[in-house]
Amino acid sequence: MTFALDRFDLDAFIQSTLTEDLGAPLHDGGRDVTSESVIPEDAIFTGVMDARHDCVIAGLPLAEAFFRALDPDVMIEILVEEGASVHAGSDLMRLRGKGRAMLTAERSALNTAQHLTGIATLTRSYVDRIAGTGATLLDTRKTLPGLRSLEKYATRQGGARNHRMGLWDAAMIKDNHVAVAGNVGEAVRRAKAAGVEHIICEVDHIDQIDPAIEAGANHILLDNMPPPVLREAVALIGDRADTEASGGVTLETIRAIAETGVQFISVGRLTQSAPAADIGLDFAAV
Structure with missing residues (x-):
C-alpha cells in the first residue's frame, strides 16, 4: 500500500525508528539479539494484528512499511481501511514472512499504529459529540x-x-x-x-x-x-x-x-x- 503525506519522509521515519531500536543503522550492523539467538534464520511466521477494543483505525500502512523494510518479500493483507470504526476482536492485518524480521519490526509497527489509532479514536469521540x-x-x-x-x-x-x-x-x-x-x-x-x-x-x-x-x-x-x-x-x-x-x-x-x-x-x-x-x-x- 502506498502511503504519502506532505512534508513527511516515510523512508527516513522507518529508518530512524528502527535504528533507535536496533542500536545502529538498519543496514550497518543493527541487531535484534533476542530474535537472532532464539529464532532460526529460516523460520517463517504467520501473524494477525487485531483490535482489542473498539477504535478508529489509523496507521496500518506505516505498520506495513516497518515489516517490509526488514523483509521486502513479506506477504501482507490489510483488512481495514484507514478511518474505519472497528469493534473489539476485529482483525486488522494478516502477515506471512521471515520470523526474525517480523519480531524485530513488531514493536515499532505496533507503537505507531497504537498511537495514531488512539488519536483517531479520541478525535472521533469529539466529532460525534458535536454532530448536527x-x-x-x-x-x-x-x-x-x-x-x-x-x-x-x-x-x-x-x-x-x-x-x-x-x-x-x-x-x-x-x-x-x-x-x-x-x-x-x-x-x-x-x-x-x-x-x-x-x-x-x-x-x-x-x-x-x-x-x-x-x-x-x-x-x-x-x-x-x-x-x-x-x-x-x-x-x-x-x-x-x-x-x-x-x-x-x-x-x-x-x-x-x-x-x-x-x-x-x-x-x-x-x-x-x-x-x-x-x-x-x-x-x-x-
Whole structure:
C-alpha cells in the first residue's frame, strides 16, 4: 500500500525508528539479539494484528512499511481501511514472512499504529459529540516533536480538520504578541502590513473583537469563554470573520460550546492526551 503525506519522509521515519531500536543503522550492523539467538534464520511466521477494543483505525500502512523494510518479500493483507470504526476482536492485518524480521519490526509497527489509532479514536469521540451543530473540530500544534504530520493525519482519520500545520501557514496573534505590540489592533496591523493573508487573532474579551477585525483579522479565536459569552461574541462577529472557540474544551463541554453557533472548536487534547489504542499482534511458526 502506498502511503504519502506532505512534508513527511516515510523512508527516513522507518529508518530512524528502527535504528533507535536496533542500536545502529538498519543496514550497518543493527541487531535484534533476542530474535537472532532464539529464532532460526529460516523460520517463517504467520501473524494477525487485531483490535482489542473498539477504535478508529489509523496507521496500518506505516505498520506495513516497518515489516517490509526488514523483509521486502513479506506477504501482507490489510483488512481495514484507514478511518474505519472497528469493534473489539476485529482483525486488522494478516502477515506471512521471515520470523526474525517480523519480531524485530513488531514493536515499532505496533507503537505507531497504537498511537495514531488512539488519536483517531479520541478525535472521533469529539466529532460525534458535536454532530448536527454545524461546528467543525480542529486540531492544534500540540503534537510530539517530529510526529506532527502523522498525528495530524490521525486526527483527519478521526474526522477533524487540520488547523495550522506550523508557524509558516498562518499568523496566530496571541497574548504575548499583543503585549509586545501594545494592543490587539496594532498586532494585527503589523501582520497585515507584512503581507500575511490568513490572520488569526486570539481574544480574551469581547471588547477586543472589533479592533482585531477592523485591523484585518479574518479569523477570531475566542479563548476560554463560557457559552453565554461565546454566543454574544459570535453574534457580534457575524460574517465579518471566522469564529473559533478554544481553551479547556472537553468531551463534557464541547456540545454546549458548539451550540453557541461558533464555526470551529480547537482541541489540544486530540494529540496531546490521546491514550494509545490496544492493538495486538500474534505470531505462529509455519
